[in-house]
Amino acid sequence: MSTGPKLQNELEDVKNELTKVSEEIRRLQNRKNDLLAKRRQIENRIADRNAQMSDDQSVWETDNFPWSSEAVAVLNETFKLNTFRPLQKSVINAVMSGEDTIIIMSTGGGKSLCYQLPAVLAKGLTLVVSPLISLIQDQLIQLKKLGIEAATINQGTSAQEVTRIQNAMIDPKSSLRLIYVTPEKLAKSKRFMSKLEKSAELKCLKLIAIDEVHCCSQWGHDFRPDYKFLHMLKKQLKGVPVLGLTATATGNVLADVKAILGVETAIVFKAGFNRENLYYEVRPKPASNDAVLEDLLELLKGRFKGQTGIVYCFSRKECEELAGELRQNGVTAGAYHAYLEPEVRERCHERWLSGKVRVIVATVAFGMGIDKPDVRFVIHHSLSKSMETYYQESGRAGRDGQPATCILYYRFADVFRVSTMVCTEKVGTQNLYSVVSYATMTSGCRRVAIADHFDETWDESWCNKMCDNCRSGKKASSTVDPLKFLPTAKEIIQSQTTNTKNNSGRVTAPKLAELVHKKLSKTDSRESVEYALARLILDGYLAEDFHFTPYAIIGYVVAGSRRQMPDLSDSSHKRKDNDSIASSSASTPSKKAKTVKEDVIHLD
Numbered sequence: 001m002s003t004g005p006k007l008q009n010e011l012e013d014v015k016n017e018l019t020k021v022s023e024e025i026r027r028l029q030n031r032k033n034d035l036l037a038k039r040r041q042i043e044n045r046i047a048d049r050n051a052q053m054s055d056d057q058s059v060w061e062t063d064n065f066p067w068s069s070e071a072v073a074v075l076n077e078t079f080k081l082n083t084f085r086p087l088q089k090s091v092i093n094a095v096m097s098g099e100d101t102i103i104i105m106s107t108g109g110g111k112s113l114c115y116q117l118p119a120v121l122a123k124g125l126t127l128v129v130s131p132l133i134s135l136i137q138d139q140l141i142q143l144k145k146l147g148i149e150a151a152t153i154n155q156g157t158s159a160q161e162v163t164r165i166q167n168a169m170i171d172p173k174s175s176l177r178l179i180y181v182t183p184e185k186l187a188k189s190k191r192f193m194s195k196l197e198k199s200a201e202l203k204c205l206k207l208i209a210i211d212e213v214h215c216c217s218q219w220g221h222d223f224r225p226d227y228k229f230l231h232m233l234k235k236q237l238k239g240v241p242v243l244g245l246t247a248t249a250t251g252n253v254l255a256d257v258k259a260i261l262g263v264e265t266a267i268v269f270k271a272g273f274n275r276e277n278l279y280y281e282v283r284p285k286p287a288s289n290d291a292v293l294e295d296l297l298e299l300l301k302g303r304f305k306g307q308t309g310i311v312y313c314f315s316r317k318e319c320e321e322l323a324g325e326l327r328q329n330g331v332t333a334g335a336y337h338a339y340l341e342p343e344v345r346e347r348c349h350e351r352w353l354s355g356k357v358r359v360i361v362a363t364v365a366f367g368m369g370i371d372k373p374d375v376r377f378v379i380h381h382s383l384s385k386s387m388e389t390y391y392q393e394s395g396r397a398g399r400d401g402q403p404a405t406c407i408l409y410y411r412f413a414d415v416f417r418v419s420t421m422v423c424t425e426k427v428g429t430q431n432l433y434s435v436v437s438y439a440t441m442t443s444g445c446r447r448v449a450i451a452d453h454f455d456e457t458w459d460e461s462w463c464n465k466m467c468d469n470c471r472s473g474k475k476a477s478s479t480v481d482p483l484k485f486l487p488t489a490k491e492i493i494q495s496q497t498t499n500t501k502n503n504s505g506r507v508t509a510p511k512l513a514e515l516v517h518k519k520l521s522k523t524d525s526r527e528s529v530e531y532a533l534a535r536l537i538l539d540g541y542l543a544e545d546f547h548f549t550p551y552a553i554i555g556y557v558v559a560g561s562r563r564q565m566p567d568l569s570d571s572s573h574k575r576k577d578n579d580s581i582a583s584s585s586a587s588t589p590s591k592k593a594k595t596v597k598e599d600v601i602h603l604d
């Protein structure tokens with residue numbers, strides 16, 4: 001047994017140590033508080049700077065930079081272009097000044113020049129992170145034609161070529177200007193990353209360009225896990241400015257991208273979203289496939305006779321069937337989807353580019369890097385998964401600036417085909433609802449709705465009758481009040497839930513529409529019922545409830561979290577149609593989802 005003095009000593013030691021630890025904790029706590037205060041201060045300064053920068057971007061548009069005259073010479077002589085397009089000069093000046101920069105510019109706006117020209121001007125190396133090898137190959141071909149040295153490293157690159165490129169990356173005298181890689185390559189190759197670090201240390205690496213930068217964010221429509229790795233770039237390649245490029249990014253996607261990449265102070269340039277030459281239209285999609293085909297053929301042989309375009313489909317099966325049916329009916333059409341052999345797909349693309357095939361019937365796989373200028377129509381045979389996807393895909397029309405048409409076929413049943421596919425994605429359903437909201441606008445300018453989705457403000461008068469609603473003068477809000485249908489819908493949902501006869505106890509949306517219409521067929525058309533149910537889901541009065549079976553995902557309709565006001569005549573229920581994207585959009589959850597939440601009136 002220990003003696004009393006020995007125990008007393010041990011106790012004293014522990015007490016002393018505890019005192020020291022407490023002092024250390026106090027010291028660290030004070031340090032932490034200091035750092036937190038400092039962080040707040042810096043964040044405020046960043047916010048002030050960002051606000052100032054976005055208020056006055058004219059400084060970047062001047063010709064007073066040391067490289068200004070050389071930039072014009074490179075534009076004319078190397079790129080064989082006469083003038084800069086809007087914002088190109090500003091982005092180039094910001095990047096050349098060493099600023100982290102983000103450019104949001106619609107498809108075909110000319111984003112590539114924003115890093116290709118600085119790559120030539122800076123006389124060093126630019127790293128380009130691009131999502132697809134096929135896109136990289138296209139760019140390499142273009143650059144070769146212009147006499148600009150560029151390379152890529154991917155799985156197919158020979159060991160000899162890899163060595164040559166890697167040596168060039170750390171050679172200040174090298175004429176290699178651009179090196180393209182996929183994010184996967186960066187994430188997987190430690191050797192390549194360490195060469196890049198060396199290149200940055202030696203000041204050979206001048207710029208990092210990240211194409212389709214919205215893919216970093218899970219809030220975006222096109223999240224790619226490998227893009228997450230790119231947060232390493234700013235940490236490991238210190239002092240090298242980053243340029244992020246995207247065609248679509250809402251405010252919160254942008255904030256997310258900045259935080260992920262560690263470029264909170266990036267200057268953001270946003271080109272206007274209004275593509276003046278594009279005519280936006282939503283067409284009711286007939287219930288039967290034969291009738292849809294008939295309507296489509298009428299368009300292709302009438303309004304779009306002899307013109308080239310794209311028809312986007314939901315699935316590869318639909319895509320192949322439709323292409324076959326169009327061919328049988330005398331329209332030259334090719335199917336394009338991810339399950340085709342790469343050579344077959346490539347041949348289809350080429351035949352379309354050369355005009356041998358007039359219509360390409362494609363899934364979303366037909367996407368990035370389509371640079372055909374004279375696409376006169378983009379028809380969505382089915383709903384897109386998000387407003388971003390729709391805007392990007394429809395934006396492939398009219399890259400030559402000539403009038404072109406973007407048609408979206410909408411029918412109620414399609415919503416639920418897509419929703420069961422996207423319900424497992426983080427904000428999949430909300431993103432889908434933003435397109436449904438656009439598709440179910442019975443009045444108001446479609447351009448205003450698109451701009452609103454992308455946090456821009458537009459005046460209807462700027463549309464210039466280039467959308468169906470503006471052209472037909474549908475300004476007044478819809479005559480159908482969705483709330484009128486809510487009691488019947490809820491009654492049916494309730495009776496189905498307690499219905500043990502068919503043992504399902506639940507009701508799908510198309511079935512609900514059928515049953516509601518059955519009850520109200522004397523007063524209301526099936527279209528009105530479907531319209532109302534869609535709006536009730538978008539506005540949260542009804543909701544989709546997804547059930548997972550071993551074979552499929554089934555979506556049922558249940559009561560939503562939003563409750564009806566007791567007084568139905570209260571006009572606060574009735575949203576203007578063009579408000580609807582803001583109310584249901586999922587792609588800007590922080591701001592817009594909050595609006596919805598605060599709007600909810602719970603009576604129970």
Ligand SMILES: Nc1ncnc2c1ncn2[C@@H]1O[C@H](COP(=O)(O)OP(=O)(O)OP(=O)(O)O)[C@@H](O)[C@H]1O
Binds near residue numbers: 371
């Ligand atoms: N200043 C310019 N003057 C004339 N044409 C230009 C100019 N800048 C770019 N272009 C042309 O515009 C077309 C589209 O450019 P680019 O491919 O860079 O667009 P993008 O914004 O990257 O589109 P996407 O998002 O589809 O990739 C190209 O054919 C390009 O040569």
